Amino acid sequence: MSDARALVLSTGKPLFDAARAPFAAEFEYLDLHAGGAVGGGLTVPSFDHERETLDTVDRLMARRPFQHVLATSESNLAFAAFLRSRxxxxxxxxxxxxxxxxxxxxxxxxxxxxxxxxCWLSGDFAAAAPGDPSADVVVKPLSGSSSKGVRRIPAGQAQELAAAGDELFLVEEAVDADAELHVDGVVRDGELRAAFASAYDRPVLSAAGTTRASLHLPPEDPRRGPALQAAERAVAALGIADLVFHLELFQVGDRLLFNEIALRPAGGGVAESLRTFHGVDLWDEFVRIQLGKPPGAGLSDGSGRSGFSGVIGVAAPAPGSGRRVPADSELLAVPGIVRVSPGSSRAASEAGLGSSCAFSRLAFFSCPDEAAVHAALAGIGRLSGG
Incomplete structure (x- = not known):
């Protein structure tokens, strides 16, 4: 067994576990679980700065010193960083x-x-005149992913929530976007080594709870260049030498507005889709960066593939909705669908939390044009019953 150890803030995520497996001969993984006991493993109340958790991790560092801390998801990325600093x-x-x-x-x-x-912190928004109280704003938790807890509501209602002072949250001006784009990529030694521009078929917040698609944009698509330029500016501003990122942008007319950025592989099948169609493994790079390993093979800029490829996330049916999850054979019979894989094992519970990535199945497509993608999306919608 190697003397090199890595503390893993485990969430049981299969894509992460597959990505770390090749390094198991070099590193002893110390898996830490949050919440109830998982298979008898080491557990803490939560991945947060509470005393019991820190005491447990301190004792582990005293008895089995580790040299790396591995985050496994957006939910524990900040705590992993806190432990590195500690x-x-x-x-x-x-x-x-x-x-x-x-x-x-x-x-x-x-x-x-x-x-x-x-945008405003909720305490500041409570004290500010909201202008037109019927104008929409977006309220968000200060941290989180997949649109969980995010709502678009009238400004007057948001001010009432803010004035109650029960929690601190973010209030943003609502953006009526023509489209929502995302860029996923890898920075190594301060250089943007891989970047892939994509578009959601609809803005994510309005599409939460439904079957939706992410389309990787081909080199000739006019949206691709501006999105990649925005990504270059964003990662340059971060000034972090090594990272995997998922950047979201709103397109409003001929302008691009920053929405959010995350330093982890995208969810909803996007990372798997990029590996399938462009040969870049964002989960592999995510693990390599945290273990201090050099880049893997296959990093590319995404400029070599024509046509539209990507992934359609088949939404988990809500109770009483009358929708169903089509069989894999049915999905593969839809023109353009080339591969199907399982979605989240917790899709139903994630749907109850308002997750935008509560998908029961992932259908990967390769189509000659955008119209064919929308036809495939509509075909899956008919199979699902809505």
Whole structure:
């Protein structure tokens, strides 16, 4: 067994576990679980800064010193960074992590580099005149992913929630976007080594709970260039030497507005789709960066593939909706669908939390044009019953 150890903030995520497996001969993994006992493993109340958790991790460091801390999801990325800062370990530190996990800090950081919607902390919004109380705003938890807890509501209602003072949250001007784009990529030694521009078939917040698609944009698509330029500006502003990122942008006319950025592989099948169609493994890079390993093979800029490829997430049926999850054979019979894989094992519970990635199945497509993608999406919708 190697003397090199890595503390893993385990969430049982199969894509992460598959990505770390090749390094098991070099590193002893110390898996830490949050919540109830998982297979008799080491557990803590939560991946947070509470005393019991820190005492447990301190004792582990005293008895079995580890040299790396591995985050496995957005939910524990900040705590992994906190532990690195606490013990002086290499990798993303806590203050840098706050810039990409705390949405208020994120908005302040990006303002000099990219345009973004105006926003307020809820306490400030409660004291401010909201203008037209019927105008929409978006309220968000300060941290989180997959649109969980995010709502678009009238400004007057948001001000009432803010005035109650029961919780601190972010309030943003609502953006009526023509489209929502995302860029996924890898930075190594401060250089943007891989970047792939994609478009959701609809803005994610309005599409939560439904079957939806992410389309990787081919080189000739006019949306691709501006999105990649925005990504270059965003990662340059971060100033972090090594990272995997998922950047979301709103397209409003001929302008791109920053929405959010996360330093982990995209969910909803996007990372798997990029591996399938472009040969880049974002989960492999995510693990490599945290273990201090060099880049893997296959990093590319995404400029070599024509046509539209991507993934359709088949939504988990809500109780009483009358919808169903089509069989794999049915999905593969839809023109353009080339592969099907399982979605989240917790899709039903995630749907109850309002997750935008509560997919029971993932259907990967390769189509000659965007119209064919929408035809495939409509075909799956008919199979699902809505």
């Amino acid at each position: 013990y002086g370990l290499p990798g993303l530190g806590f203050d840098a992590a706050l810039t990409v996990t705390n949405k208020w800090r994120m908005k302040q950081w990006i303002k000099p580099s990219l345009p973004t919607a105006r």
